[in-house]
Amino acid sequence: MSSPGRSRLRAGLAAAAAAALVLTGCGGAEAEGKNEIVVAIVSNPQMQDAITLQDEFKAQYPDIDVSFVSLPENEARAKITASVATQGGEFDVVMISNYETPMWAENGWITNLQDYADSTEGYDPDDFVPTIREALSYEGDLYSVPFYGESSFLAYRQDLFEEAGLTMPAKPTWEDIRGFAEKLDDPENDVDGVCLRGLAGWGEVMGPLDTVINTYGGRWFDEDWNATLDSPEVEAAVTDYVNLVQTYGQAGAATSGYGDCLTLYSQGSAAMWYDATAMVSSVEDPSSSLVVGKTGYAPAPVEETESSGWLYSWSLAIPTTSEQKDAAWDFVSWMTNKEYIQLVGEEIGWERVPPGSRLSTYENPGYAEVAGAYAEPTLTAMAGASQENSMVKPVPYTGLQFVGIPEFQDLGTRVAQQISAAIAGQQTVKEALEQSQGYAETVAESYQNGGS
16 A cells, blocks of 8 residues: 655654664675575564474575574564664565565565565465465565464353353354453462453554454544544443453453463463464464363454454565575575475474465365364454454555554554553553544644645
8 A cells, every 4th residue: 555654754764763773693694605594583483483493494405594583573573674674684584464565565675576486386376365465465466475374363261161151152242252251250260251462562452452443443543544543432442452351351461462361371371362363373282282172263253343353464575685585585485385384284283383374274184183173263264354344434544453554663552552551550541542642643644634
C-alpha cells in the first residue's frame, strides 16, 4: 500500500535508527574462500530449532558460514529495523513479517526474491498458503518468504472443561470466554482462567488486543484518517480485555508476552489461551509440554463479526545492502523449503514443524498424524483472516493486528505502553486511551493533509 508521508518518514526513521543502532558482528565478508553471512532472527522456539540443525545446512553448503543474531521479538524488531532502515549492511538475512515486507519493498530496502524462488529447483513458491504469499508480496513479487505463517485461535483445556461440565461453542464470543474463565480460575491449584498478553509492544499486547478491537467495531482510524482510539467501541474492547486478564489472568500480566503465556499454558497453569496458531508447535511437543493431547482449538472469539483472527508470518528477507545475496538465498531457501519441513519432522519431531507456510505441510503423512486436532482450525483461521470478515467498519489501512503504515512501529508501541500500564493498574483504561488518542491524532495529521 502506498502511504502518504512515507518518503518523509524514511528519512526520520533512518536518522532515529542510526542513533539507536548497536550491533555486534559483521556480515558480507569473504574469508578463506568461504561466504560468511549474518542472519538476524527472532528467538522463538521454531527459529531456535533452525539453529540446532545447522550441521545439516553446512553439509549441503560447506562453503557458507552462518552467524546468528537471535533476540527476543521486541529487541529483534528494533535492531533489524535500525540496520535495514539505515542501510547499515550488518545483516545478510533478516527475519521480518508481512507488516514490514511491502513497505520495505517499496522503499527499496529488501531484495526481490521472485526470480530466486522461481529458478530454485523444487522450491515451489506456489505451495505457500495463498493469504500468506499475497501478504509477503509487493506488486505481485515475493520480497520475503515465509518460515511460518499464522492466524490466531483459542487453545483450551478439554479435560478441565469436561470436569467442569462446560462445552466450548463452535464460535465462542468474548462473553463466553469471560464466563468460562470465571468458572475455571482455580488459584488453589495454580490454574488461571485465561492467559493473555499484556507486555508492551505493538507485536505483543497489541497483537491479540487489536483483534478484540476489530470485532467490537473499533478501529485506529476512520476512512478520513480521523483517530478513533477514544471511541466507545475501542473503550469497550480494551476494558473487557483488561478486566478479563486482571480478574482471571496470570500474575504479572502486564509483563507477559507470547513466550510467557506459552510457558504457562504448556505447563498446565492456564485453562485457556488466545494467541497465535503457531503455538501448536510447542503446546503439542511432548518433550516440553505437560498438556499434550489435552487441548482443543476454537476460533478466535468474536463480538460483532464472523471471524476475528489475525494474519501474520515470520518470514526471511535479504537486505539490498547484502554483498552475499546468492549465499543468503541458499540459506533462506534451505530454511523455507519442503525438505526443511521434512527434516524438522524427522530430526526434532513433527510437532515442531513450522506451521502455516506451505499447503504441502498439511498433506504430509507425518505431520497429519500429529496435527489432527489443530490442522483444520489453523488453515480455516488463516483462510478467513481478512478485513471483510474481521472488521465491522471500513478502514484506510491494511492489516488486522497492525496498521500498515510506517509510523505504526512507534505509534503501536506507545499505545501498547499505555495499555500495559492499565493492565498493571497504574491508570484507568479511559486514561490510557485518552493518551493513545493524542498519539494517533499526531500521526493522522500527515495523512489528512495528504503529505508525502
